Amino acid sequence: xxxxxxxxxxxxxxxDVLAAGPLATIQDLGRPGxxxxxxxxxxxxxxxxxxxxxxxxxxxxxxxxxxxxxGGLVVRFARAALIALTGAPCPLHLTGRPVGMxxxxxxxxxxxxxxxxxxxxxxxxxAVRGGVxxxxxxxxxxxxxxxxxxxxxxxAGVTLALGRESADPPVVDLAPxxxxxxxxxxxxVPGPRDDWFTDDSLARLWACDYEVTARSDRVxxxxxxxxLRRRITAELPSEGIVTGGIQVxxxxxxxxxxxxHPVTGGYPVAGVVVAEDIPLAAxxxxxxxxxxxxxxx
Amino acid sequence: xxxxxxxxxxxxxxxxxxxxxxxxxxxxxxDRPRGVVEVVPAARTVLVGLDRRRTDxxxxxxxxxxxxxxxxxxxxxxxxxxxxxxxxxxPSVTVPVRYDGPDLAEVATLAGMTPAEVIQRHxxxxxxxxxxxxxxxxxxxxxxxxxxxxxxxxxxxxxxxPGSVAIADEFTGVYPRSSPGGWHLIGRTDxxxxxxxxxxxxxxxxxxxxxxxEADPARARR
Numbered sequence: 001x002x003x004x005x006x007x008x009x010x011x012x013x014x015x016d017v018l019a020a021g022p023l024a025t026i027q028d029l030g031r032p033g034x035x036x037x038x039x040x041x042x043x044x045x046x047x048x049x050x051x052x053x054x055x056x057x058x059x060x061x062x063x064x065x066x067x068x069x070x071g072g073l074v075v076r077f078a079r080a081a082l083i084a085l086t087g088a089p090c091p092l093h094l095t096g097r098p099v100g101m102x103x104x105x106x107x108x109x110x111x112x113x114x115x116x117x118x119x120x121x122x123x124x125x126x127a128v129r130g131g132v133x134x135x136x137x138x139x140x141x142x143x144x145x146x147x148x149x150x151x152x153x154x155x156a157g158v159t160l161a162l163g164r165e166s167a168d169p170p171v172v173d174l175a176p177x178x179x180x181x182x183x184x185x186x187x188x189v190p191g192p193r194d195d196w197f198t199d200d201s202l203a204r205l206w207a208c209d210y211e212v213t214a215r216s217d218r219v220x221x222x223x224x225x226x227x228l229r230r231r232i233t234a235e236l237p238s239e240g241i242v243t244g245g246i247q248v249x250x251x252x253x254x255x256x257x258x259x260x261h262p263v264t265g266g267y268p269v270a271g272v273v274v275a276e277d278i279p280l281a282a283x284x285x286x287x288x289x290x291x292x293x294x295x296x297x
Numbered sequence: 298x299x300x301x302x303x304x305x306x307x308x309x310x311x312x313x314x315x316x317x318x319x320x321x322x323x324x325x326x327x328d329r330p331r332g333v334v335e336v337v338p339a340a341r342t343v344l345v346g347l348d349r350r351r352t353d354x355x356x357x358x359x360x361x362x363x364x365x366x367x368x369x370x371x372x373x374x375x376x377x378x379x380x381x382x383x384x385x386x387x388p389s390v391t392v393p394v395r396y397d398g399p400d401l402a403e404v405a406t407l408a409g410m411t412p413a414e415v416i417q418r419h420x421x422x423x424x425x426x427x428x429x430x431x432x433x434x435x436x437x438x439x440x441x442x443x444x445x446x447x448x449x450x451x452x453x454x455x456x457x458x459p460g461s462v463a464i465a466d467e468f469t470g471v472y473p474r475s476s477p478g479g480w481h482l483i484g485r486t487d488x489x490x491x492x493x494x495x496x497x498x499x500x501x502x503x504x505x506x507x508x509x510x511e512a513d514p515a516r517a518r519r
Contacts, residue, residue, distance in 0.1 A: 035337045035344075036322075037499040038429035038436075137493055147433050149493065192301035192309040238430055240337035240344025242307050264339050264430035272304030297305040297354075 012130055012164045013079030020154040021072020025143040026132050028064040034138060035240065035263040042144035045218055045259045045282035046123050049087035053127035056084035056104045058170035063131035064141035066154065068124040071117040081107045081162065082129040082170070088121025088283055103174040120180040121283035133163035145218045146260040182288065183209065184280045186273045187295035188246065193268035201228040205270060209289040210254065220255040221284055227252030228270065238264040244273035256281050298365060300358050303344065308354055310343045310361060315427055315439060318343055322503055330360040338428040338503050390500050392471060393512035394462050398482035404464065407447050415483065418442040424469065424507040434473040434491025436501035441469050453479030460486050471501065486512065
């Protein structure tokens with residue numbers, strides 16, 4: 001931490017997307033409070049990392065940034081800008097020169113940013129001072145990948161306007177982050193439907209590792225491991241779902257809901273990952289394992 | 298009524314009937330306890346999202362319990378739901394329908410009546426939005442004539458055209474946009490029930506009264 005940087009306010013510009021990688025979307029903190037209309041919150045899957053990136057460049061917390069999935073983003077900045085990248089640590093090159101994660105980076109007009117594949121984790125966040133300025137939909141610039149609401153995923157050739165909306169001069173110079181654990185332990189509050197599963201199944205959920213499968217996306221982290229068997233086999237009338245909910249569909253393989261989860265679901269939810277651990281869940285990549293730990297708030 | 302733990306930031310209130318869901322949703326909208334950030338009705342539950350900085354689950358449980366105490370929620374022995382429902386401020390919506398859906402004849406056969414009778418029963422019933430889900434702006438509309446209650450289609454369609462008016466189980470609904478769907482399609486409306494470029498985007502919100510009217514009465518007389 002140091003004194004405020006004397007960064008001159010750069011004029012609002014734009015950036016050109018040269019490559020988007022596997023999936024890059026614009027995200028902010030989402031559209032809370034609309035689930036009763038069938039609209040999920042969406043927003044950054046790892047909200048903590050987006051918030052940090054915004055803080056590093058002096059943006060307000062709700063400013064929109066870019067969520068990069070497994071690297072691969074290449075962008076050119078038309079004007080000078082102040083940027084920061086957080087989340088899954090990737091090799092970064094700014095016009096050929098290596099630059100670091102989790103710190104503000106001054107970018108000159110015409111500079112090219114290349115984001116390589118992450119060493120750990122899955123999702124990396126790019127914040128630009130002033131925010132990405134695309135039209136808000138229902139109060140948010142987030143892409144809801146399940147409902148198809150919000151700005152389209154980035155593609156080569158797209159130009160994104162940058163906003164002028166920033167809060168204060170950035171006050172943080174570097175915010176080193178702990179390495180992502182290879183097998184994260186997620187704290188889980190049992191319920192609301194833990195009583196729908198056999199005791200044996202629940203014991204396995206707490207005791208065993210589950211593997212993250214390639215079918216995981218912004219809707220949920222789909223897992224593979226010991227199946228959870230139902231004690232109550234009746235059909236569950238659809239009920240509201242929360243982010244972090246561990247739903248168990250008919251095949252018994254659990255999934256952890258992330259930002260773009262449906263607002264209701266008809267399969268029982270055995271437990272809910274606490275909000276503080278959802279960023280860890282959002283950074284799990286296929287092939288890695290997770291563990292669950294019973295938690296009483 | 299049971300209050301189930303749903304993580305550290307929500308409670309799931311489970312009740313016995315859809316009427317009780319509507320009643321509780323209305324009460325929570327009218328008299329929103331402090332720290333409640335989201336209220337999501339569904340078929341037999343109301344999900345109540347809370348802000349841990351302003352309340353906590355134990356406190357909220359108590360507040361919801363006292364809401365339920367007065368006035369008494371609708372029950373089997375109580376007055377009908379509509380009489381006791383504390384309605385959320387929701388507009389009433391008229392949906393003009395052309396009853397020419399691809400499943401109309403099959404619905405008539407399954408319900409043991411003529412297609413004209415299916416239409417009349419769908420037109421006559423007082424309908425109301427119970428809750429939304431499945432897709433943005435998709436409303437589960439209750440009040441369907443009991444004679445029209447049919448299970449969903451055995452094989453869902455991969456693509457249902459937008460504006461399709463459909464029935465399944467105890468509900469009727471309007472598909473806001475093209476999507477897969479397993480409901481029986483009995484008609485079509487030109488009313489755009491969900492439009493992101495409009496304010497409000499969603500016309501059919503929980504608590505809204507819904508009237509289906511014949512879009513082209515001349516055609517019905519043929």
